[in-house]
Amino acid sequence: MIVGNWKMNGLSAPSRALVSAIADGLRATPNPPPVVVCPPFTQLAVLGPLLNGTGIALGAQDCHPAPSGPHTGDISASMLAELGVEYVILGHSERRRDHGELDETVREKALAAMAAGLTPIVCVGESADQRAAGEYQDAVGWQIKGSLPDNFNGIVAYEPIWAIGSGVPAPVQDIADMMGFLRAELTRQFGEAGKTTRILYGGSVSGRDASDILPIAEVGGALVGGASLEADAFLPIVRAAIDL
């Protein structure tokens, strides 16, 4: 599965052009993997109708834990579901940083997303300091424990913060080690269900290295930031996922 996280990018005209270029590329690609685009909230209603029949699913980048109520500026999971949104990214490190989101909040958001019929994509990942101090497994282990509800039914994205936006993904060996760790943690926490939870890698994935990253054991796809903003950069990543 290849998921594009557009972050805070995308006015209407370029957003429409981007999804139509991705759709054209997918039409010309035999057996493409599942593809999800996660534009800003303001583009969801614009893009939803354009995605019908393209094989591209719609995702959002956040939701509020409550179903409705006095939460100025927030968006609930059912509001997203009404627009045809199927996935929602939760607990991205940029939200943890910019909005002080804690594991507890992320867990509540995941519950709200599932209650509305959405698939949460919960992000975890260590900082550069935590990696340098050798605390990266502890840090990610605690995030998994704190951010995923007991009945979690969704996707986990491992995004080492030091690799995001750096232009250089984490080394293959580091990704492989963390994927093994995450699978063990998920299995310990969720039993059978944890054995099949999809795990994405995110952090500077591009067409140059997708074919090294996607075949790593336990990697179930990529969460792509910068390279999801141009079809010419995104489609090679999608193609690297074919037949894996």
Ligand SMILES: O=C(CO)COP(=O)(O)O
């Ligand atoms: O944060 C990311 C996706 O959620 C990764 O972003 P980049 O691919 O730009 O490093």
